[in-house]
Amino acid sequence: MKKNLILIGLMGTGKTTVGQALANLTNWHQVDCDQWLVNHYGMTIPFIFKEYGEEKFRQMETESLTTILQGDCQIVMTGGGAPLREDNRRIMVENGLVIALQATAETIIERVKMDQNRPLLEGNLVERVNTLVDERKGVYDFAQIQIQTDGKTIEEIVAELKGEINKRIDWI
Numbered sequence: 001m002k003k004n005l006i007l008i009g010l011m012g013t014g015k016t017t018v019g020q021a022l023a024n025l026t027n028w029h030q031v032d033c034d035q036w037l038v039n040h041y042g043m044t045i046p047f048i049f050k051e052y053g054e055e056k057f058r059q060m061e062t063e064s065l066t067t068i069l070q071g072d073c074q075i076v077m078t079g080g081g082a083p084l085r086e087d088n089r090r091i092m093v094e095n096g097l098v099i100a101l102q103a104t105a106e107t108i109i110e111r112v113k114m115d116q117n118r119p120l121l122e123g124n125l126v127e128r129v130n131t132l133v134d135e136r137k138g139v140y141d142f143a144q145i146q147i148q149t150d151g152k153t154i155e156e157i158v159a160e161l162k163g164e165i166n167k168r169i170d171w172i
């Protein structure tokens with residue numbers, strides 16, 4: 001199996017933050033798929049949603065993920081909706097170890113409330129997050145590792161994650 005650690009989870013579950021900590025631990029290259037997509041296409045995510053719609057964004061996301069996962073020894077932080085597509089789920093499990101970060105709606109709301117960069121959360125934040133948590137039930141279950149993050153510090157999450165990773169592989 002390729003040495004990619006692939007983080008999945010809803011917006012605000014901590015993929016970027018935990019991914020950075022994992023990258024420090026491994027010295028592997030970290031790739032934030034949302035950021036990669038923005039750089040590659042030269043457009044912000046809110047702009048893509050507004051001008052081209054979600055379906056076009058999903059297509060760009062699949063193309064980005066496919067290219068990124070051709071690499072090896074990477075910490076890959078995926079977009080929150082990447083696991084919605086069967087193709088994306090398949091290329092993730094084929095190209096690394098998939099880790100799902102979980103958090104309750106309350107935790108997510110607390111973490112993302114100051115940030116305006118998430119088009120799917122526009123409007124009533126509490127309602128939008130609760131709806132997404134409901135709609136996405138089961139979507140992240142395919143990951144080999146599941147980590148609950150509520151009430152835990154990044155250090156605690158990384159320590160738990162390291163233990164789970166080491167049960168399966170000896171990469172870190």
Ligand SMILES: Nc1ncnc2c1ncn2[C@@H]1O[C@H](COP(=O)(O)OP(=O)(O)OP(=O)(O)O)[C@@H](O)[C@H]1O
Nearest residue numbers: 010011012013014015016017018080111152153154
């Ligand atoms: N365990 C935690 N404890 C406290 N704050 C956290 C924790 N994890 C993440 N955060 C904070 O929550 C916010 C969202 O985290 P982060 O950007 O890592 O989430 P994400 O899963 O990458 O979200 P997105 O899918 O929108 O990119 C950040 O401000 C981050 O500092």
Ligand SMILES: O=C(O)C1=C[C@@H](O)[C@@H](O)[C@H](O)C1
Nearest residue numbers: 011034045079080081118119
């Ligand atoms: O959960 C989602 O569908 C999204 C999450 C973000 O990471 C971005 O990829 C985009 O805002 C869509």
Ligand SMILES: [Mg+2]
Nearest residue numbers: 015016032077
């Ligand atoms: Mg992120």
